[in-house]
Amino acid sequence: MSINNDTITRFKHVSYLWDAEKAASMAGDEVALLIYRSNLLGADLRLTNYGGGNTSCKATANDPLTNAETDVMWVKGSGGDLGTLKRNGLAALYLEKLHQLKNIYKGIQMEDDMVELLNHCIYDLQSKAPSIDTTLHAFLPFKHIDHLHPDAAIAIAASKDGKAITTELFNGTIGWVEWQRPGFDLGLQLQQCLEENPGIRGIMLGSHGLFTWGDTAYESYINTLEVIERCAAYIQEHEGVKRPVFGGNKIETPAPAERARQAAALAPILRGACSGHTRMIGHFTDDERVLQFINSQDLPRLAPMGTSCPDHFLRTKISPLVLDLPATADLGHPTEIKLQLQPQFEAYRKMYEEYYNVCKHPNSPAMRDPNPVVILWPGIGMFTFAKDKQTARVAAEFYINAINVMRGAEAISSYIALPRQEAFDIEYWLLEEAKLQRMPKPKPLSGRIALVTGSAGGIGKAIAQKFAAEGAAVVICDNDTTRLENAKAAFDKQFGKDGFTSYLLDVTSKDNVEAIFRHTALAFGGVDIVVNCAGLSISKPLDEHTEADWDLLYDVLVKGQFLVTQGGVALMRKQQIGGDILNIVSKNALVSGPNNAAYGSAKAAQLHLSRLNAAELGADRIRVNVVNPDAVISDSKIWEGAWAAGRAKAYGIKVEELPAFYASRTLLNEIILPEDIANACFVFVSGLLNKATGNVLNVDGGVAMAFVR
Known part of the structure; x- marks a missing residue:
C-alpha cells in the first residue's frame, strides 16, 4: 500500500502521532513496533476505548525446543489496554498450532472449549493469557493487524444500512461480517470474508468494530487511520442534514455552575440508591456530548435501546436510568427527593430482573447487581457508579462512546442496538464470569x-x-x-x-x-x-x-x-x-x-x-x-x-x-x-x-x- 504524505496532513478526525525517528530506532524489532503502534492507537479515545480492541504482529523466532525458526504471533493479551500496553501484556503463540486448531473444531457449540486449547499454542510461557480474539488475528495472513472500536466505524456498523454504506463508502475495499459474539467461529468468518473478497484493506464487524491491517507496523497504522478518518468524515457530511442532531433540543440546560451545584446535591442520594448490593464510587460529567444527548428529543427513544458494541454494554449495563426529575428541582429537601426517585430505581431493578429471567440459560451465572451503572439527568449531566473511581470514570467514557455511535448512526441511517438476548449472552458469558471470578479480592476499604x-x-x-x-x-x-x-x-x-x-x-x-x-x-x-x-x-x-x-x-x-x-x-x-x-x-x-x-x-x-x-x-x-x-x-x-x-x-x-x-x-x-x-x-x-x-x-x-x- 502506498503512503500518501499529503493524506497525513489532512487527518481531521483522528490524531496522527507516528514519530518516524522513534520508530526507526526500533527497526527490526516487530514486537517493539507493535507496542509502539498500539500505544499510539490507544492514546486517541476516538479510535478505541479503554481496555478495548487488540493489535498483533507476526514474525519469526527461534523455537526453544528445536532452535529452528518458527512463526509466532504476538497479540494483546486478555484484559490489557492498548494505550498502556507493554511487552509483558502480550500473548505470544505458535502460529502453526493456532491454525491446527481448525482440525479439531467441531462447530459453534464447542466454541468456548476452544479458549482452553489456546493455552496449548503458547510460545512464550511468561506471556499474558491469550484473549478470546486471538484467532481473529491468527486466521488473517497479515503481519500487522489492528482491531479497534472507533466510534465512527461502529456508528456505521450499528446502523440499519451499515453494510450498504460500508460497500459504497469504500468501493468494496472493506468487507462486512454480520454480528457474532467474538470467538473461534468469528475468526473463521473473517478468514472466509477475506477469501471471498481478495485485496480488501479491512473488515467491518456488524455492531462491533473494525479490522484493518498492513505488511508493516506503519502501513497498518496508516491504513487504520485512513479508514476511520473516512468513516468520521462521512458522518460529519451527513450530520444535521436530514434533521437536527438527536432531533434537536427538548430542554435547555442550566449554566455550568448551577449544573455542578445540582449534581453535587443529588450525587449522594443516587449513590445511596445504587449501593444496596455493593458500596459504589461515583463519577459525574456534563461533557457537551452528554448534554446534547440528554437534552434531546430523541433521548426517550434511544436511551432504552441500549448500546451496540459489547465493550460498551459490558461497562455500562444494558441501558441507563433516565431520571424523571426537572433540572431545576429543589434539592433542599433530600427526603422528598428520595421518595420521588425510589419508584424509578425500583422500576429499573425490575426491568433488569426481567431481562435476566427472560434471557438466562440453565447454566447462566446468578443475576448480578440490578442497580444502574449509568444515570442520566436531563439538563444536568451523567452519573456513573461502579466498584471504584477508575471503573466509574471508564464507564462514563464508554457511554460517551455509545452516544457518539448513536449520533453517527442516526445521522447516516438509523441506530440499531444488539438484540437483548445477544447482549445477555455477552454479559453473562461463562468465560466473562470466569474472568470476574479470577479478579483479586476487593481490599477492605474498596468502595469507601x-x-x-x-x-x-x-x-x-x-x-x-x-x-x-x-x-x-x-x-x-x-x-x-x-x-x-x-x-x-x-x-x-x-x-x-x-x-x-x-x-x-x-x-x-x-x-x-x-x-x-x-x-x-x-x-x-x-x-x-x-x-x-x-x-x-x-x-x-x-x-x-x-x-x-x-x-x-x-x-x-x-x-x-x-x-x-x-x-x-x-x-x-x-x-x-x-x-x-x-x-x-x-x-x-x-x-x-x-x-x-x-x-x-x-x-x-x-x-x-x-x-x-x-x-x-x-x-x-x-x-x-x-x-x-x-x-x-x-x-x-x-x-x-x-x-x-x-x-x-x-x-x-x-x-x-x-x-x-x-x-x-x-x-x-x-x-x-x-x-x-x-x-x-x-x-x-x-x-x-x-x-x-x-x-x-x-x-x-x-x-x-x-x-x-
Missing part, C-alpha cells in the same frame, strides 16, 4: 470514600495513604498550599489520578467546608469516612497566652471539628448507608502537660464533642470514634515552629531530646510515628469494628495517667 483534614503531612497524610492503600478513594486537604501540592504529587505517583482528589481547606470557614463536601460529592459521589485531623499547637504559660492564641486553637480544633463533622454527616444522611467519623484528639484531652491551657482544654472539648456526636448519630448508623496520639513528631508541622521549643522549655530539656524524652515516659518506651496512628484509624473503619462507637483508642506508647478507665 474518605476525607481526611490536615492530610498534606504528618498524621493526616499517613492516614490518607493508609486508607488509599487499603482501597479507599481519598480526599486530601490542607490549608498549606505548598504542602498540599507536594502531597498531591506523592499521591498521584503512588495511587494514580483516580485514587484521590485534593482541596485547599480552611476548616474554620463554614463556606469552605461546605464547598469541599460539594467537591467530594462531584468527585466520588459522597463520603463514608471523615477524619478530623487538622490541628495546631501553641505552648505557653497561662500569663503569656493571648486571646488570639485561644481563639485560633478553639477555631481550628473545636469549631473545625464541628463544621467538618456537620458537613460529612449531611452527606452520609443523604446516602443512608451509615459512615464513620474519626477524630484525632490527643493524650492531652485526658491529662495535660505544663504550659498547655488552651491546647489541652481544646483537646478536651474535641473529645467530649466526639462523645456527644456518637450518642446523637447512632440512629443513622454513623459511628464516631477517637484516636488519641501523643508526641508524634515525624513530619509534623506542629513541631516545625515554636511548639517544640515551648515543650522543651516546659520540660527543661533541649528540642533534639524531645523524641527520646517522650518515649522514656511511656510504658512501652516507644517513639510514636504517624503510621501508628494511621493503623489505629484503619482498625476502626476496616469492618472489624462496625458495631463500635463512642470509643477512645490511645496510641501513645502507654501513658498510664491517660488511661480512659
Whole structure:
C-alpha cells in the first residue's frame, strides 16, 4: 500500500502521532513496533476505548525446543489496554498450532472449549493469557493487524444500512461480517470474508468494530487511520442534514455552575440508591456530548435501546436510568427527593430482573447487581457508579462512546442496538464470569470514600495513604498550599489520578467546608469516612497566652471539628448507608502537660464533642470514634515552629531530646510515628469494628495517667 504524505496532513478526525525517528530506532524489532503502534492507537479515545480492541504482529523466532525458526504471533493479551500496553501484556503463540486448531473444531457449540486449547499454542510461557480474539488475528495472513472500536466505524456498523454504506463508502475495499459474539467461529468468518473478497484493506464487524491491517507496523497504522478518518468524515457530511442532531433540543440546560451545584446535591442520594448490593464510587460529567444527548428529543427513544458494541454494554449495563426529575428541582429537601426517585430505581431493578429471567440459560451465572451503572439527568449531566473511581470514570467514557455511535448512526441511517438476548449472552458469558471470578479480592476499604483534614503531612497524610492503600478513594486537604501540592504529587505517583482528589481547606470557614463536601460529592459521589485531623499547637504559660492564641486553637480544633463533622454527616444522611467519623484528639484531652491551657482544654472539648456526636448519630448508623496520639513528631508541622521549643522549655530539656524524652515516659518506651496512628484509624473503619462507637483508642506508647478507665 502506498503512503500518501499529503493524506497525513489532512487527518481531521483522528490524531496522527507516528514519530518516524522513534520508530526507526526500533527497526527490526516487530514486537517493539507493535507496542509502539498500539500505544499510539490507544492514546486517541476516538479510535478505541479503554481496555478495548487488540493489535498483533507476526514474525519469526527461534523455537526453544528445536532452535529452528518458527512463526509466532504476538497479540494483546486478555484484559490489557492498548494505550498502556507493554511487552509483558502480550500473548505470544505458535502460529502453526493456532491454525491446527481448525482440525479439531467441531462447530459453534464447542466454541468456548476452544479458549482452553489456546493455552496449548503458547510460545512464550511468561506471556499474558491469550484473549478470546486471538484467532481473529491468527486466521488473517497479515503481519500487522489492528482491531479497534472507533466510534465512527461502529456508528456505521450499528446502523440499519451499515453494510450498504460500508460497500459504497469504500468501493468494496472493506468487507462486512454480520454480528457474532467474538470467538473461534468469528475468526473463521473473517478468514472466509477475506477469501471471498481478495485485496480488501479491512473488515467491518456488524455492531462491533473494525479490522484493518498492513505488511508493516506503519502501513497498518496508516491504513487504520485512513479508514476511520473516512468513516468520521462521512458522518460529519451527513450530520444535521436530514434533521437536527438527536432531533434537536427538548430542554435547555442550566449554566455550568448551577449544573455542578445540582449534581453535587443529588450525587449522594443516587449513590445511596445504587449501593444496596455493593458500596459504589461515583463519577459525574456534563461533557457537551452528554448534554446534547440528554437534552434531546430523541433521548426517550434511544436511551432504552441500549448500546451496540459489547465493550460498551459490558461497562455500562444494558441501558441507563433516565431520571424523571426537572433540572431545576429543589434539592433542599433530600427526603422528598428520595421518595420521588425510589419508584424509578425500583422500576429499573425490575426491568433488569426481567431481562435476566427472560434471557438466562440453565447454566447462566446468578443475576448480578440490578442497580444502574449509568444515570442520566436531563439538563444536568451523567452519573456513573461502579466498584471504584477508575471503573466509574471508564464507564462514563464508554457511554460517551455509545452516544457518539448513536449520533453517527442516526445521522447516516438509523441506530440499531444488539438484540437483548445477544447482549445477555455477552454479559453473562461463562468465560466473562470466569474472568470476574479470577479478579483479586476487593481490599477492605474498596468502595469507601474518605476525607481526611490536615492530610498534606504528618498524621493526616499517613492516614490518607493508609486508607488509599487499603482501597479507599481519598480526599486530601490542607490549608498549606505548598504542602498540599507536594502531597498531591506523592499521591498521584503512588495511587494514580483516580485514587484521590485534593482541596485547599480552611476548616474554620463554614463556606469552605461546605464547598469541599460539594467537591467530594462531584468527585466520588459522597463520603463514608471523615477524619478530623487538622490541628495546631501553641505552648505557653497561662500569663503569656493571648486571646488570639485561644481563639485560633478553639477555631481550628473545636469549631473545625464541628463544621467538618456537620458537613460529612449531611452527606452520609443523604446516602443512608451509615459512615464513620474519626477524630484525632490527643493524650492531652485526658491529662495535660505544663504550659498547655488552651491546647489541652481544646483537646478536651474535641473529645467530649466526639462523645456527644456518637450518642446523637447512632440512629443513622454513623459511628464516631477517637484516636488519641501523643508526641508524634515525624513530619509534623506542629513541631516545625515554636511548639517544640515551648515543650522543651516546659520540660527543661533541649528540642533534639524531645523524641527520646517522650518515649522514656511511656510504658512501652516507644517513639510514636504517624503510621501508628494511621493503623489505629484503619482498625476502626476496616469492618472489624462496625458495631463500635463512642470509643477512645490511645496510641501513645502507654501513658498510664491517660488511661480512659
